[in-house]
Amino acid sequence: MTTDALVLQGLIKDFDGSRAVDSLSLTVPSGSLFGLVGPNGAGKTTTLSMATGLLRPDQGTATVLGHDVWADPAGAKALMGVLPDGMRLFDRLSGAELLRYVGLLRRLPADVVAQRSADLLGVLGLDADKLVVDYSAGMTKKIGLACALIHGPRLLVLDEPFEAVDPVSGEGIRSILRGYVQGGGTVILSSHVMELVESLCDRLAVIAQGRVLAEGRVEDVRAGESLQQRFLDLVGGPVSGSEDLAWLRSWSD
Amino acid sequence: MVALLVRLRLTLLRNAFRQSAWKVVGFVLLALYAVTVVGVVCVGLVALRGAPLDLTSHLLVLAFSFVTAAWMVLSILVFGVDPTLDASRFALLPVRARQLVPGLLASMLVSTGGLATAIVVLFSWVTWSRSIPALVAAIVATPLGLVTCFLLARVVTTGLGSMLASRRFRDLAAVLVAAIAISFSFVGQLFGRIGNGDLDAVNAALARGATIAAWTPFGWAWAVPAEVAAGRWWQAVVHLVLAAALVGGVCLAWVRLLDRALCSPITSGGSSESVHSSTWVERLLGTSPRGAIAARCLRYWRRDPRYAGTAVILFLMPALMVLPSVAGDPESRGLAVFGPVLMAWMCAQGVGADLSYDGSALWTHVSSGIRGVDDRWGRVLAIMTFTAPVITVALVAAFVYSGLWSYLPHVLAVVVITYLAGFGVSSWVGSIFQGTAPPPGASAFSGNNVGGIQGLVSFALSSLGVFVAVVPVLALVITALVIEASWLAWVALLVAVAEGVAVLVLGIRAGGRRLDQHWPEVLSQVSVPA
Secondary structure: OOOOOEEEEEEEEEEOOEEEEEEEEEEEOOOOEEEEEOOOOOOHHHHHHHHHOOOOOOEEEEEEOOEEOOOOHHHHHHHEEEEOOOOOOOOOOEHHHHHHHHHHHOOOOHHHHHHHHHHHHHHHOOOOOEEHHHOOHHHHHHHHHHHHHOOOOOEEEEEOOOOOOOHHHHHHHHHHHHHHHHOOOEEEEEEOOHHHHHHHOOEEEEEEOOEEEEEEEHHHHHOOOOHHHHHHHHHOOOOOOOOOOHHHHOOOO | OHHHHHHHHHHHHHHHHHHOHHHHHHHHHHHHHHHHHHHHHHHHHHHHOOOOHHHHHHHHHHHHHHHHHHHHHHHHHOOOOOHHHOHHHHOOOOOOHHHHHHHHHHHHHOOHHHHHHHHHHHHHHHHHOOOHHHHHHHHHHHHHHHHHHHHHHHHHHHHOHHHHOOHHHHHHHHHHHHHHHHHHHHHHHHHHHHHHOOHHHHHHHHHHHHHHHHOOOOOHHHHHHHHHHOOOHHHHHHHHHHHHHHHHHHHHHHHHHHHHHHHOOOOOOOOOOEOOOOOHHHHHHOOOHHHHHHHHHHHHHHHOHHHHHHHHHHHHHHHHHHHHHHOOOHHHHHHHHHHHHHHHHHHHHOOOOHHHHHHHHHHHHHHOOOOHHHHHHHHHHHHHHHHHHHHHHHHHHHHHHHOOHHHHHHHHHHHHHHHHHHHHHHHHHHHHOOOOOOOOOOOOOOOOHHHHHHHHHHHHHHHHHHHHHHHHHHHHHHHHHHOOOHHHHHHHHHHHHHHHHHHHHHHHHHHHHHHHHHHHHHHHHHOOOO
């Protein structure tokens, strides 16, 4: 296991003249549970889209276990399971039909698909015969995760996997991810929630304005502080302003 | 509050334009269309000033009653056309319904439909200016009618809001709108036929219709100037009182409904129905990626209202275009064979908009690393699976009806080349041009003209391509007709099959290759920015 699971080198992406991702380089070692944190608009989703072949970078490369995502897309995509954020699913299919669809697209044999999709639906507690469009937001996240898992990828790329997921299901997903990493898989996930990354991930990168501000093992990045405080130090937290919004307190005389 | 809401409306419109230049183009086209229609109607209204009073009254009362009813019905069906000023959006603000009502009504005037109706109403004053009392009656009564249009539309959508927001209903409405839209062409043709016949019969039908319409709530306000012009004073007064009472009553009802809506904002209701997944498609087309895509597309043609609406158009439009021409007259029965040709052409174009309809869900295809050619084949096979049998039935029906069996090879040749080459060309063109489409369940009219314009471009290009492919076969068929050699028609059929298969395979390969090279660009093309 000498090859790194995901290597991003000098990724650049401009949207209408403004730079969303600016020469971003990142290495995710195999077997790690890697957290990507950053404020809104930091470029997390853009970075992950370029890593998974959903968005073409203006410059730079992404390599998955030795396969260049943009030179050998088929090879790289076969090794990856992806959960994008803010994209629709084929939601006029039922949960079971969607999983079967994704499995067959991944060229799995039909009986394997049936077995695995029954497993996944059971573990995640999803209704097999209900249309995905009628799922709640949290259930939609979970069926997306199931789609990312069904072909047994070696690298999981998850964009905001815990958003809108209830605490019980969240714990379920966490234990799935931990077990997956113990079995030799690699996970990179993005999140806003520092406590979650702190407790779940072993490595992390803080990004803001399309650049990496800090990267490494969670203890090293944290440097003795809480991750929340360290994060605020890095990206520049709010200036505590007693003069600001004074009118908001004016009624409490 | 009135000025605020109207300004909000205009700001929203301006911001929509800033998003994309295509939107401006779409809006200008829509506006041009509306201006043309309104212009023609206004010229008609001016001309009616000198027409016989009976005819004028009947036409105006009937037409305006129809418009009023249309406001109500259409507002149900295309709910979601303009949710920007939907009552439930104001639920968090500390306003009462009574304060919102004038502003919401005024903002409806600042919409294409509202403005068009208002202009037509203004021009109806010209029609009624044939006498001073009639003009005065029109100026008093027709604004009531205009407000009735707006109020009815609003009351219905507010009252039925939670029902209209359910997915089931929106799905059904999309299909109904498609069916109604094309039925209009049918009705228009029927009217044309009546018109050719007995003018007195038409007049009598108009008079009967107008009398009934005048006494329905839709016609109360519009009947007032007509009654005044005819000197039936007490009837005019009754109509005016009824119209005013209607506006008052509906207004009160709306305020109450609005107050309720402001307290219970609509969340689009989910349903918990289970679906049954049949497996015959998989048995037929296999479990390769190609077969899986075909099976998924077929499920979408059944479950996604946008596809279901398209299917209604694909099958009904050729039927409705051909049927009125061939009905009755034995001489023109032969025209029936053009129905299947038209159907084959339209069905083959159906694959063109597929990628746009997927929207951002297309990421599933992109990230699973499937080959573009599998994507193309899957979609084509899905449409073939259900359109080929229907076209066959239509062909048999056309020949049984017309009895022109001697022309079977001719027609078959044209149908085959149009169908096969059509799929090939549109698979290729569809891989080059994509637009954004409203997501499944949203109204087909929900103000996204980007997809519409690019859809038109791609439709025009692929129609041109199909035409080029059809020319050789068509030449053979025409020669066969001219020299009356049926063997040549059979040759044409063979050529059609060979060329059709070649164009199909080449088009799908070219489209697949194009997709393989441009997946990320295609994905960002079809994703609606959230």
